[in-house]
Amino acid sequence: MDSVNRLRAVEDPTLGAEILARVPLRYDEGADPGQDRPSHVRSASGISWIGDRLAVFQDDAHFLALVNPADLSVRALALPRGPGGLRQFDDLRGNKASKLDLEANLVVQLNGEKLLIAFGSGSTPARDMVAVVNVRRNTAVLRNAAGLYAELRARTEFCGSELNVEGALLTHGVVRLFNRGNGAPRNGLHPVDATADLDGPALWKYLDNPQSAAVPKLSNVVQYELGTLQGIRLTFTDACVAGERMLFAAAAEDSPDVTRDGWVGGSALGLIEDSRTVSYGILRDENGSVFRGKIEGVTISRAELNQLYVVVDTDDPTAASELCVVRLSEEWHIEPESYSGLRADGRRE
Secondary structure, three states, rough: OOOOEEEEEEOOOOOOOEEEEEEOOOOOOOOOOHHHHHOOOOOOEEEEEEEOOEEEEEEOOOOEEEEEEEOOOEEEOOOOOOHHOOOOOOOOOOHHHHHEEEEEEEEEOOOOOEEEEEOOOOHHHHHHEEEEEEEEOOEEEEOOHHHHHHHHOHHHHHHOOOOOOOEEEOOOOOOEEOOOOOOOOEEOOOEEEEEEEEHHHHHHHHHHHHOOOOOOOEEEEEEEOEEOOOOEEEEEEEEEEEEEEEEEEEEEEOEOOOOOEEEEEEEEEEEEEEOOOEEEEEEEEOOOOOOEEEEEEEOOOOOOOOEEEEEEEEOOOOOEEEEEEEEHHHHHOOOOOOOOOOOOOOOOO
16 A cells, blocks of 8 residues: 555646536437336446447446437447346336446457447446447447456555446556545545556456456556545546546545435546646536536547537436536647547557
8 A cells, every 4th residue: 555656636727628518318219118218318427439429328227328429319229138127227216226337438449349348336246247338230248247346346555445436448558447436434444536457458358258267457556636626525437548648527426435426516627647747627517607517427529629528427317417518728738539449459540
């Protein structure tokens, strides 16, 4: 623990971030009781480009939403059914404990195919799952990655008092995971926001056969103090690659622990540069006020300089999650996303 690198984020008032547009995400096909599909995207938890579509995962519904940013059409790709043959999990049904809680995702090219890989949060053993989705083939499989999550929980310098994986990105052949430090103190440990690395090829081999392949080991743990908003700690909710930098989203949520929601004071967007400098700006709404929503996913626009797409989780299964366009001030220097995926070695195509 004493050798763990620790970084403190600094709020930079020049890093402006303002919501330009908000669109509720509703499936073009509507609801489908036979598929146990609602009419809308629930609890959006992550967003990535896959081809020319934005892929949006949900933490309490076994569906991937594919959004066309040109016309905002939304198609559903079903993930395997969960307990009881269901695909929706929440307090209203009394089955929230069975949700996958897919919170972190990335895109990788393996064997000529672009795959979406989504990680469960690991906040409970039921959430030790990883989804592997091939959008082109319209297929999805779930891998029980209990061995990997046991490794994550054993490394308390990464997980702190409670594991809650909320972000993942691929850089230079390494998968970097982001733990969200919104847990409750336990057994003398405190919640921590942290990143740690897994060797990409070792992870792909493990996910191909988790029962027999070696569990990849965690390395390069870094802990972060992300500051506060409305008197509440900011904690990681997602991250993506921004050239040689990392762009992250964080929320100020007064959570009692990693499995229960809390009052949200707002969200922030920030940059980690050269693995040493961490700065962030507060996200504001269309009127310039602090945006009081919880940003759960972030990715970079392909069309505009200093522009992002983010998704908002309302923690209400009856309400449609929103896709938001965010404009950044010029001080961010965020170039448009200009590639459609990453190879297994982390290089751009």
